[in-house]
Amino acid sequence: MPQLARRIGRAKPSAIMQVAEKAKRLKGEGRDIISFSIGVPNFLPGDHVYAAARDALAKDSGQYGSNRGADAMLDAFLAHMDKVGLSGYGRVNCATGVGAKHVIYNLAEALLDEGDTIVFPAPYWTSYLDIAEIVNAKIELLPCPAAQDYKLTPAQLDAALAKKPRVFLFNNPSNPTGMVYSKEEISALADVLVNYPDTWIITDDIYNRMVFDGLGYHNFVHARPELRDRVIFIDSLSKTYGMPGWRVGFMAGPEAVAQAVVTMNSNHITNLPEVVSAAAVAALSGPQDVPVAKCAEFQAKRDQVMDVMNAIPGVVCPRPQGAFYVFPDISVAFGKTHGPTGVRIDNDVDFCNALLEAKGVACVPGSAFGEPRALRISYTCPTPQLAPGLQRFQEFFSELG
Numbered sequence: 001m002p003q004l005a006r007r008i009g010r011a012k013p014s015a016i017m018q019v020a021e022k023a024k025r026l027k028g029e030g031r032d033i034i035s036f037s038i039g040v041p042n043f044l045p046g047d048h049v050y051a052a053a054r055d056a057l058a059k060d061s062g063q064y065g066s067n068r069g070a071d072a073m074l075d076a077f078l079a080h081m082d083k084v085g086l087s088g089y090g091r092v093n094c095a096t097g098v099g100a101k102h103v104i105y106n107l108a109e110a111l112l113d114e115g116d117t118i119v120f121p122a123p124y125w126t127s128y129l130d131i132a133e134i135v136n137a138k139i140e141l142l143p144c145p146a147a148q149d150y151k152l153t154p155a156q157l158d159a160a161l162a163k164k165p166r167v168f169l170f171n172n173p174s175n176p177t178g179m180v181y182s183k184e185e186i187s188a189l190a191d192v193l194v195n196y197p198d199t200w201i202i203t204d205d206i207y208n209r210m211v212f213d214g215l216g217y218h219n220f221v222h223a224r225p226e227l228r229d230r231v232i233f234i235d236s237l238s239k240t241y242g243m244p245g246w247r248v249g250f251m252a253g254p255e256a257v258a259q260a261v262v263t264m265n266s267n268h269i270t271n272l273p274e275v276v277s278a279a280a281v282a283a284l285s286g287p288q289d290v291p292v293a294k295c296a297e298f299q300a301k302r303d304q305v306m307d308v309m310n311a312i313p314g315v316v317c318p319r320p321q322g323a324f325y326v327f328p329d330i331s332v333a334f335g336k337t338h339g340p341t342g343v344r345i346d347n348d349v350d351f352c353n354a355l356l357e358a359k360g361v362a363c364v365p366g367s368a369f370g371e372p373r374a375l376r377i378s379y380t381c382p383t384p385q386l387a388p389g390l391q392r393f394q395e396f397f398s399e400l401g
């Protein structure tokens, strides 16, 4: 057989999917499994989204569409940008993709030549690493452990940017930690960013509508508007609107960058389908009661998870203020043995495997996100499953010795 391209050897299968598949297999064998593993919303968009899609289907032109995205969809996205205080952008500053993942992939292709450096904080969303590997970039991770609330400090950023990386990739609110940077924290980082004009700044802010405790969402451009010519804002319908399978992602930023992504689209996908675009317009511009209600529900679930994390001796768990993840440092369990099964826990993968086998609770090991002392709990499961899942998690801990 002829050989595959080297870049395929650099891309790894998703660790999150591996856990989800193991959980599914055990469920298929009749086990009672509660999944805290996959980060997908457990709700559907409002009826108006389906009505718009049906209407678009009835009027379908059957033609290719714009490589940038349908005008109405771009305008609906721009209206959201206005709403979060990022105004003054036009359609020429925007591009779309088959989900934010695809937009980020296109940006990596557009901004990074082979061997150029991309820096991002760890813990990170898993695909950042794989995308950077595929385009053969040099990756520099900035470790942000639980002891610093999983947040990047201005001093860390300053030291990293002094080496003139091509791209700084930032995620707020964060997957996997759920942490949200305050206005003051964003401002302090922005004060560093202004000093390094050779670096592009990608802010993956797809959870920007899912911020709790009245904290608000803040971007570097709010703090230092002069960064606008280097900041690329990423958005998506997947999590907020319960539309991960519809595959709609956006970017807004400098015109040349948007045009580069449009050029990539013209060679990859041509356009997002008309029906999907119409559904996107309805989601963005129609009633917002589903996302607003879900944000309130997630905040209550966050409280429920945190009550349990705080009650387990030795677990260090910074309090998330957004998205739908909690990321406890469970390294206190390492070197211990689970009494009832006799399984020894030496690392996060052992912990997650033993927890799944013994208690039927699926979590994702932190090493999938560059932090092997932790694990990720995604609390999008149906509400009635949350308390029993957390109880089993706590029981498992109490059985370690």
Ligand code: PLP
Binding pocket: 039, 098, 099, 100, 101, 102, 125, 171, 174, 175, 204, 206, 235, 236, 237, 238, 244, 248, 249
């Ligand atoms: N960025 C972050 C931080 C994510 O958590 C995800 C999905 O999990 C994505 C991007 C990708 O989103 P999409 O479904 O729009 O591709």
